[in-house]
Amino acid sequence: MHIVHLACLVDVVTSMLLDLSDTAFPWKGSSRDSRLEQGWRSYKDYCQRWGIVDRAERRLFTNDVLKGDFATVSQKILRAAAAKYMVFWLYFLMENLLLGMPEAERPEHLKLIFAVVTGLMHLEQTQMENGRYFTEGQCRFCESAYYLYRASYDRLASMALANGIPRWKVRPKQHMLEHEVIDFIGEYRCNPRYSANYMGEDAVRRVKQLAVASHPNHVSRHVLLKWSLQFSLPYRSTV
DSSP states (O other), X not given: OHHIIIIIXXXXXXXXXXXXXXXSSXXXXXXXXXXXXXXXXXXXXXXXXXXXXXXXXXXXXXXXXHTSOGGGTBTTTBOHHHHHHHHHHHHHHHHHHHHTSOGGGOOHHHHHHHHHHHHHHHHHHXXXXXXSBOOHHHHHHHHHHHHHHHHHHHHHXXXXXXXXXXXXXXXXXXXXXXXXXXXXXHHHOBOGGGTOOOTTSOHHHHHHHHHHHSOTTTHHHHHHHHHHHHHHGGGOOOO
């Protein structure tokens, strides 16, 4: 789930907060930072209400942070544990925003954002509420959630490109998420929550460091051994 928590969701959060703070709707204020302050209060209240301890840092809701690349946010300001729960606040925020508007007056842009966070929320919720293996129905539900997220995200990316705004960026990580849903979940019915190993936070980074440090004659053996150990740990049995 590194793909979702540390890449895909971070792009959604930063783009969405920038979009919602462009004008005085839905958050009033004379500047972007003053409007983002209201977003922070909403997020903080939501976390307090549900007893969520893993939270994003306050500075995520500032213009200086949001205008940077997602790499400056991921893990440094929005950790994976916080991202896992933040998707539910995003859904709560957009649902209440749209419910407060007459259906005929709901902008397509906001409906697309709601569709994006709904798809990610359904993926997260399905994994959190079920065991190691999914039923056929749960697999199909995950596929539908992914298609909802991806189709809506691609539409937002096209709109941003047409307006010359560098938001809703399409990245290779999204293609990796597609393989996770279609191949890993769809074919093997495995719940990714049980194969995601957050020990040391970033297994890929540590494997790369090992490869650089290894002698060329042994790099393949070292990397494969490290990779195998890292991703087999969730399946270890107690003796």
